[in-house]
Amino acid sequence: MADGLPTEIDLSRPSAARVYDYFLGGAHNFEIDRQLAGQIASMTPNLAATMRAGREFLRRAVRALLDAGIDQFLDIGSGIPTVGNVHEVAQAANPKARVVYVDIDPVAVAHSRELLAGDDLTGVIHADLRQPEAILAACRAMGLLDLDRPVGLLLAGVVHFVKDADRPADLLATLRAAAAPGSFLVVSHATFEDQPQEMLDAQRLSARTATEITLRSRAEITGFFGDWTILEPGVVHMPLWRPDSPSDVDEHPERFGAFGGVARYDQPAG
Numbered sequence: 001m002a003d004g005l006p007t008e009i010d011l012s013r014p015s016a017a018r019v020y021d022y023f024l025g026g027a028h029n030f031e032i033d034r035q036l037a038g039q040i041a042s043m044t045p046n047l048a049a050t051m052r053a054g055r056e057f058l059r060r061a062v063r064a065l066l067d068a069g070i071d072q073f074l075d076i077g078s079g080i081p082t083v084g085n086v087h088e089v090a091q092a093a094n095p096k097a098r099v100v101y102v103d104i105d106p107v108a109v110a111h112s113r114e115l116l117a118g119d120d121l122t123g124v125i126h127a128d129l130r131q132p133e134a135i136l137a138a139c140r141a142m143g144l145l146d147l148d149r150p151v152g153l154l155l156a157g158v159v160h161f162v163k164d165a166d167r168p169a170d171l172l173a174t175l176r177a178a179a180a181p182g183s184f185l186v187v188s189h190a191t192f193e194d195q196p197q198e199m200l201d202a203q204r205l206s207a208r209t210a211t212e213i214t215l216r217s218r219a220e221i222t223g224f225f226g227d228w229t230i231l232e233p234g235v236v237h238m239p240l241w242r243p244d245s246p247s248d249v250d251e252h253p254e255r256f257g258a259f260g261g262v263a264r265y266d267q268p269a270g
């Protein structure tokens with residue numbers, strides 16, 4: 001466990017993880033979270049669908065990584081384990097797949113530990129993405145993942161909680177530098193690009209949670225992949241990333257408010 005993180009549950013402010021859990025139909029949320037969720041939903045009826053689209057993107061990306069032979073995942077900003085979590089998707093394809101979940105939210109961490117108790121192939125770390133070295137150290141100490149082998153780094157819907165002042169590109173670079181060639185990076189991230197005003201207003205409401213959202217451009221989000229090879233179809237509005245069926249793609253995929261992409265660390269030549 002990383003040092004210095006709050007272990008108490010703060011009920012005076014809504015939590016991003018619990019609001020998200022509410023939108024996904026989970027039970028791990030409090031009145032204060034539901035109030036904010038209600039407010040956000042009344043401004044953008046599309047938002048619950050947006051959150052589900054984020055989850056669907058993550059599942060498709062995890063399946064793509066499994067197809068590429070990845071059997072271990074470090075899921076940072078994993079949230080409250082609602083239905084269809086990463087280890088369920090991964091272990092359905094490969095029963096030996098290992099997953100380590102990392103979250104800053106004590107509720108998400110407590111529920112993850114409860115849900116995963118007795119599962120030897122999964123682990124949970126309470127840590128902050130803004131301290132990537134602490135995450136990597138805790139992950140190594142846990143001994144569940146072997147970072148000398150290719151790993152799937154999952155940062156779905158989390159980097160937008162990191163402010164520019166905390167240098168998100170540097171944090172991502174630290175994580176990439178710890179990964180072996182053949183590793184993959186999955187990122188989904190809220191954006192202002194192509195968004196209607198009501199979406200931008202709703203995103204602004206996130207400032208009421210303990211963790212405010214920073215919307216970023218496609219170029220900034222693409223930068224989080226560094227010099228890794230971005231897979232087709234690139235950094236795109238989430239529903240457009242390898243949809244299971246063309247009919248799954250809404251007429252306005254940009255309204256889901258976030259870009260998603262996947263990149264691979266190819267062995268440097270020479």
Ligand SMILES: C[S@@+](CC[C@H](N)C(=O)[O-])C[C@H]1O[C@@H](n2cnc3c(N)ncnc32)[C@H](O)[C@@H]1O
Nearest residue numbers: 017077078079103104105128129156157158161
């Ligand atoms: C929107 S949820 C995404 C959950 C999951 N990754 C998904 O895509 O379904 C974002 C999660 O990131 C967590 N989070 C926010 N800031 C974080 C930070 N600095 N370090 C680690 N986790 C963080 C929140 O607690 C929340 O559980």
